[in-house]
Amino acid sequence: MNDELVGMAYPYALDALDVTERHELDTDLAATDERTRSTFTDEVRRIHEAFAVVSAVGAVDPPPYVRARLLAEVGRSAPGHTPAEHSPSGPISLTERRSRRRRWQIAVAAAAAVGVLAGGTVIVRQLTEGPAPTVAEQVMDAADMHSSTSAIAAGGSATASYSRSQDAVVFVLDGVAPPAPDTVYQLWLMPESGDAPVPAGTLSPSDVLSNTPVVLDDVGSMSKLAVTVEPPGGSPQPTSDPFAVLQLS
Structure with a gap:
C-alpha cells in the first residue's frame, strides 16, 4: 500500500x-x-x-x-x-x-x-x-454497581458508588460544609478483616465546595469507606472518629 x-x-x-x-x-x-x-x-x-x-x-x-x-x-x-x-x-x-x-x-x-x-x-x-469512558463512567454504568449514602450530622450527605467488576469507588459529598481552617477531610478504605484503615486521600475546602466526584481504584477486598477530619496533609492513621461510613460490599 x-x-x-x-x-x-x-x-x-x-x-x-x-x-x-x-x-x-x-x-x-x-x-x-x-x-x-x-x-x-x-x-x-x-x-x-x-x-x-x-x-x-x-x-x-x-x-x-x-x-x-x-x-x-x-x-x-x-x-x-x-x-x-x-x-x-x-x-x-x-x-x-x-x-x-x-x-x-x-x-x-x-x-x-x-x-x-x-x-x-x-x-x-x-x-x-467517541472517547473512551472514564473510570467514573465505567463504575456508574457497571451492572454490579451499588450505592451507599450516609447523612452528615452537620448537614448534607456522602455517597459511595462501588463496582466490584471495575474495582473502583466513586465518592461524592453533597451539601457538606468544607472543613474548618487548618483541617482536611480524609478518606479511608477499611478492610473487612478489621485491620487498620488504609489512607485514600484528602479533600481540600475547594474539593468539597465543588462537589467533584472522587474516584478510588484498586479497592480490592476493602469493605467500607470512611471520612474523618485530619490535620493539613492528612494522617497515617485516623486521629478522629469518622463522621461518615459507607458500605462497599
Missing part, C-alpha cells in the same frame, strides 16, 4: 489542494493499487463524517501546546525552509520540491483541523467512535 498517497487524504478531504495538485493526486490514485485507493476513499469519508459531526456540536479551542507544535511543524515543512545544517549545495529537484510541498500541505491541513476538532485532537476515528 502507498502510505504517502493515503496520507494525502487529509488535505484532499479538507480541500487544501489547488486544482493542479488535486488532478495530480487523482491521477496517482488511478494508477495505484486497489488497496491504496480503497483506504484513501475510506479515510476521506471518515474525515467528512467527522467534520459534519463537529460542525453540528460546535468547536472547542485546542490546548495551546497543540497549536504551538503544529505551527512549528508548518514552519519546518513550509516550502523554502531548510535547516542551516542541511542547506543544499545545488538546485532542489522537482521531486524533492513536490515532496516538501506535500508535507507542508499535510501540516497546514492538520493545523486547520486542530482549530475545529474538539479538544485539539486530529485523530478522526476518535470523533467517529
Whole structure:
C-alpha cells in the first residue's frame, strides 16, 4: 500500500489542494493499487463524517501546546525552509520540491483541523467512535454497581458508588460544609478483616465546595469507606472518629 498517497487524504478531504495538485493526486490514485485507493476513499469519508459531526456540536479551542507544535511543524515543512545544517549545495529537484510541498500541505491541513476538532485532537476515528469512558463512567454504568449514602450530622450527605467488576469507588459529598481552617477531610478504605484503615486521600475546602466526584481504584477486598477530619496533609492513621461510613460490599 502507498502510505504517502493515503496520507494525502487529509488535505484532499479538507480541500487544501489547488486544482493542479488535486488532478495530480487523482491521477496517482488511478494508477495505484486497489488497496491504496480503497483506504484513501475510506479515510476521506471518515474525515467528512467527522467534520459534519463537529460542525453540528460546535468547536472547542485546542490546548495551546497543540497549536504551538503544529505551527512549528508548518514552519519546518513550509516550502523554502531548510535547516542551516542541511542547506543544499545545488538546485532542489522537482521531486524533492513536490515532496516538501506535500508535507507542508499535510501540516497546514492538520493545523486547520486542530482549530475545529474538539479538544485539539486530529485523530478522526476518535470523533467517529467517541472517547473512551472514564473510570467514573465505567463504575456508574457497571451492572454490579451499588450505592451507599450516609447523612452528615452537620448537614448534607456522602455517597459511595462501588463496582466490584471495575474495582473502583466513586465518592461524592453533597451539601457538606468544607472543613474548618487548618483541617482536611480524609478518606479511608477499611478492610473487612478489621485491620487498620488504609489512607485514600484528602479533600481540600475547594474539593468539597465543588462537589467533584472522587474516584478510588484498586479497592480490592476493602469493605467500607470512611471520612474523618485530619490535620493539613492528612494522617497515617485516623486521629478522629469518622463522621461518615459507607458500605462497599
